[in-house]
Amino acid sequence: MRIFDPHIHMTSRTTDDYEAMYASGVRALVEPAFWLGQPRTTVGSFTDYFDALVGWERFRASQFGIAHHCTIALNPKEANDPRCAEVLDVLPRYLAKDGVVAVGEVGFDSMTVEEEKAFARQLELAVEFELPAMVHTPHRDKEQGTRRTLELVTESGLAPGMVVVDHLNEVTVDQVDEAGCWMGFSIYPDTKMDEHRMVAILQRRGLDRVLVNSAADWGRSDPLKTSKTGAAMLAAGFSADDVDRVLWRNPIEFFGQSGRLLVDPDLADDASAGSDASATFEGNSILRGSRD
Numbered sequence: 001m002r003i004f005d006p007h008i009h010m011t012s013r014t015t016d017d018y019e020a021m022y023a024s025g026v027r028a029l030v031e032p033a034f035w036l037g038q039p040r041t042t043v044g045s046f047t048d049y050f051d052a053l054v055g056w057e058r059f060r061a062s063q064f065g066i067a068h069h070c071t072i073a074l075n076p077k078e079a080n081d082p083r084c085a086e087v088l089d090v091l092p093r094y095l096a097k098d099g100v101v102a103v104g105e106v107g108f109d110s111m112t113v114e115e116e117k118a119f120a121r122q123l124e125l126a127v128e129f130e131l132p133a134m135v136h137t138p139h140r141d142k143e144q145g146t147r148r149t150l151e152l153v154t155e156s157g158l159a160p161g162m163v164v165v166d167h168l169n170e171v172t173v174d175q176v177d178e179a180g181c182w183m184g185f186s187i188y189p190d191t192k193m194d195e196h197r198m199v200a201i202l203q204r205r206g207l208d209r210v211l212v213n214s215a216a217d218w219g220r221s222d223p224l225k226t227s228k229t230g231a232a233m234l235a236a237g238f239s240a241d242d243v244d245r246v247l248w249r250n251p252i253e254f255f256g257q258s259g260r261l262l263v264d265p266d267l268a269d270d271a272s273a274g275s276d277a278s279a280t281f282e283g284n285s286i287l288r289g290s291r292d
């Protein structure tokens with residue numbers, strides 16, 4: 001099974017996770033810029049984080065045989081903090097970089113006026129940079145938040161096929177499907193969507209425009225939920241080709257629209273990217289200093 005996890009926050013994860021992900025078949029991923037759990041107080045905190053996403057974390061992933069891509073944005077929650085407003089001005093510098101495959105995560109958290117302004121502005125940037133957009137739907141008021149999200153996408157002029165609306169469930173999937181956007185599902189260990197509910201959705205509406213991710217971060221989450229969903233699909237009678245489509249070819253098709261993928265789309269199932277643990281990034285290796 002070859003797997004492309006289209007939404008996972010590796011900055012919050014350990015080297016054990018990287019090893020287990022590789023063993024389960026993960027060969028590529030997208031790490032969206034997001035909320036770190038602790039409010040940032042200056043623009044510099046964001047630029048250091050964005051630099052780490054396009055620099056150190058990509059290097060770290062490569063040491064475990066995984067191609068790392070990222071998305072860059074001011075996340076919905078911090079869009080409410082006036083100290084972070086200037087982040088919007090530094091985004092163009094990052095949206096021009098290699099391996100930045102979308103604008104995101106953008107969208108709504110509490111559906112405030114500030115969130116809507118930042119969301120609309122970042123959809124404009126996606127149009128300007130000809131990049132896809134990754135849109136986060138709120139965990140509360142999901143249905144209304146998704147409706148307003150789709151209205152803003154239409155107003156932005158960004159093609160629906162360039163947008164993935166993420167964290168969907170049985171209640172929100174149909175309106176996103178009708179709008180022609182891609183449908184993202186985050187598979188969590190004990191709340192919201194799990195792999196069996198995911199299989200039921202795939203049985204009902206098919207495999208088109210569906211992305212399945214682990215959305216693993218600093219909270220309770222499981223970076224192997226993509227492979228567990230693949231196993232649940234096989235157990236339910238889907239073919240290995242169906243699994244490959246959902247877990248590999250669909251994310252390649254969606255993020256390939258950026259023209260910036262760093263992974264070979266035709267990568268063989270058993271290919272190893274290979275790695276050298278003593279390699280360095282700006283003088284630093286994952287071995288932390290000499291071992292003698």
Ligand SMILES: [Zn+2]
Pocket residue numbers: 007009032034105215217
């Ligand atoms: Zn996320």
